[in-house]
Amino acid sequence: xxxxxxxxxxxCYSKTKDCVEIIxxxxxxxxxxxxxxxxxxxxxxxxxxxYQKYVRKVALRFFMGVALLFVxxxxxxxxxxxxxxxxxxxxxxxxxxxxxxxxxxxxSVVFKTLDAADENKPLATTAVVEAYLDPQYKTLFKSSDPQxxxxxxxxxxxxxxxxxxxxxxxxxSESKSMENSKDIGLWGGSDPIVVYASGExxxxxxxxxQSTADGAEGSQTAELADSVSSGEVSVAPSSxxxxxxxxxxxxQTKESLRxxxxxxxxxxxxxxxVQTIISWETNNPSSSxxxxxxxxxxxxxxxxxxxxxxxxxxxxxxxxKPGEVYYFKVKSESASGESVSSSEYSLRTPRARDTILxxxxxxxxxxxxxxxx
Numbered sequence: 358x359x360x361x362x363x364x365x366x367x368x369c370y371s372k373t374k375d376c377v378e379i380i381x382x383x384x385x386x387x388x389x390x391x392x393x394x395x396x397x398x399x400x401x402x403x404x405x406x407x408y409q410k411y412v413r414k415v416a417l418r419f420f421m422g423v424a425l426l427f428v429x430x431x432x433x434x435x436x437x438x439x440x441x442x443x444x445x446x447x448x449x450x451x452x453x454x455x456x457x458x459x460x461x462x463x464x465s466v467v468f469k470t471l472d473a474a475d476e477n478k479p480l481a482t483t484a485v486v487e488a489y490l491d492p493q494y495k496t497l498f499k500s501s502d503p504q505x506x507x508x509x510x511x512x513x514x515x516x517x518x519x520x521x522x523x524x525x526x527x528x529x530s531e532s533k534s535m536e537n538s539k540d541i542g543l544w545g546g547s548d549p550i551v552v553y554a555s556g557e558x559x560x561x562x563x564x565x566x567q568s569t570a571d572g573a574e575g576s577q578t579a580e581l582a583d584s585v586s587s588g589e590v591s592v593a594p595s596s597x598x599x600x601x602x603x604x605x606x607x608x609q610t611k612e613s614l615r616x617x618x619x620x621x622x623x624x625x626x627x628x629x630x631v632q633t634i635i636s637w638e639t640n641n642p643s644s645s646x647x648x649x650x651x652x653x654x655x656x657x658x659x660x661x662x663x664x665x666x667x668x669x670x671x672x673x674x675x676x677x678k679p680g681e682v683y684y685f686k687v688k689s690e691s692a693s694g695e696s697v698s699s700s701e702y703s704l705r706t707p708r709a710r711d712t713i714l715x716x717x718x719x720x721x722x723x724x725x726x727x728x729x730x
């Protein structure tokens with residue numbers, strides 16, 4: 358087997374070398390070379406010239422075809438715009454998904470949709486919110502009407518029963534038929550999104566649920582966070598310059614320390630280096646602390662940003678991985694020892710940039726899809 362392989366490689370090398378010399382050397386040089394090799398392949402010098410002309414023409418056509426194919430791969434997507442499907446991302450921190458206007462028979466769910474495939478830019482989608490009676494999402498009680506295309510969604514749920522606990526599932530899609538929808542039902546990847554239909558607006562409630570696993574019953578506590586204020590709803594921005602208003606808390610005085618305007622922005626440097634900036638404000642001078650965790654391992658890390666007492670705070674992270682989801686909350690402490698923490702927010706870092714080979718491969722695939730191959 359090894360001898361056959363070696364023989365085949367020797368044959369291919371000799372033929373390739375012969376073609377290269379036929380193409381790039383003059384007919385006289387090729388004639389001398391063939392005479393030295395005692396290879397009487399041509400009856401005359403004219404036949405050698407005709408053969409050389411034919412080989413050069415075939416080689417020219419081959420290399421022109423390869424060059425045109427390469428240009429088409431690079432320029433094709435610019436001429437034929439490829440169909441690009443978005444990667445819908447719904448920030449799912451307790452400060453991102455808000456439950457508002459809760460009453461005995463209705464509630465509203467507020468959230469945003471972004472495009473993770475396009476640097477987490479705002480993405481207009483349709484949306485539906487489903488209310489279930491169980492944490493396993495098996496018993497559907499109510500589904501909202503499909504919402505029109507929007508970036509910030511305020512989805513009302515009507516016809517709820519007073520005193521009933523509902524587990525919510527949010528669906529967002531690029532199509533009105535809700536095909537290939539993105540579904541989420543957990544706050545921060547762990548706590549169920551729940552709403553308790555009561556006679557009054559409830560800013561915070563604790564849901565006691567019963568779950569069964571392997572015949573054993575357990576209890577799970579899911580706390581609704583910072584979701585309702587007296588008619589005022591705020592949504593934490595992901596990468597925009599709008600600053601949300603803080604909801605007044607009952608009994609709060611002007612001197613109490615408050616966190617406002619939590620924002621985050623992520624940038625990609627080079628191919629896979631991520632820089633994330635998280636900023637917030639406080640009404641009184643205080644220190645800066647950031648608490649964050651990765652969605653995959655859930656390990657929480659606390660970063661003491663600054664002990665300096667100030668009202669404007671910013672934390673810069675350069676250790677986050679590209680294309681992953683992180684949850685974070687900010688914390689500030691005044692000189693008098695008063696401490697306050699924000700709700701938990703989520704962010705998704707930009708994806709790593711494609712290499713040249715990956716870009717060529719993706720463009721070639723898009724071009725083939727466009728021409729139907």
